[in-house]
Amino acid sequence: MKANIKLLKKQRIYSDEFKLQIVKDFESGEFSVTQLEKLHNISNVSIYKWIHKFSTFNEKGSRIVEMKNSSTQKMKEQQARIKELEAIVGRKQIKIDYLEKMIDIAKDDLNIDIKKNFSTPQSTGSGHIKKK
Missing domain, CATH: 1.10.10 (Arc Repressor Mutant, subunit A)
Incomplete structure (x- = not known):
């Protein structure tokens, strides 16, 4: 029951x-x-x-009184700032992708290795270069 x-x-x-x-x-x-x-x-x-x-x-x-409009406004401002920062990060990522593609094209088409190659010997500095 x-x-x-x-x-x-x-x-x-x-x-x-x-x-x-x-x-x-x-x-x-x-x-x-x-x-x-x-x-x-x-x-x-x-x-x-x-x-x-x-x-x-x-x-x-x-008495403690909190204005709801102020906290709502603050939250909206923070959300707008987040969207702005996300847009900036997106643009930077597009730029990075573009530059990486340009490096790949330079390597494939022009045979220029722009990326740092660890097997390349270090330069001797600003020593005198012998003329031929």
């Missing part, structure tokens, strides 16, 4: 060290509450409670 069985909610219990680390991450400005919520899969209510309880900046009677 399953009529009287309740669904049990699993409640996660976090250590004080973990809570302090979350508060420290928030206070350092490295992460916003929204980012911490998504990163650790914790409700923002819990994070705000921990900030109220453990924060070194917390004064009696003060």
Whole structure:
């Protein structure tokens, strides 16, 4: 008979060290509450409670308010920066591929070995060259 069985909610219990680390991450400005919520899969209510309880900046009677627009804007700026850097890396890779192809063409068609060859003897420096 399953009529009287309740669904049990699993409640996660976090250590004080973990809570302090979350508060420290928030206070350092490295992460916003929204980012911490998504990163650790914790409700923002819990994070705000921990900030109220453990924060070194917390004064009696003060409230911590975080503007969601600012954290959202910061995240969008970071994503735009990531896309910009990925584009730069892509262009550099295309340039590298182009130069490697040119080296191969020089070797095959012009019989010029541009790559450093380890079997080549070292030069003697700027010694005098005998004229013929």
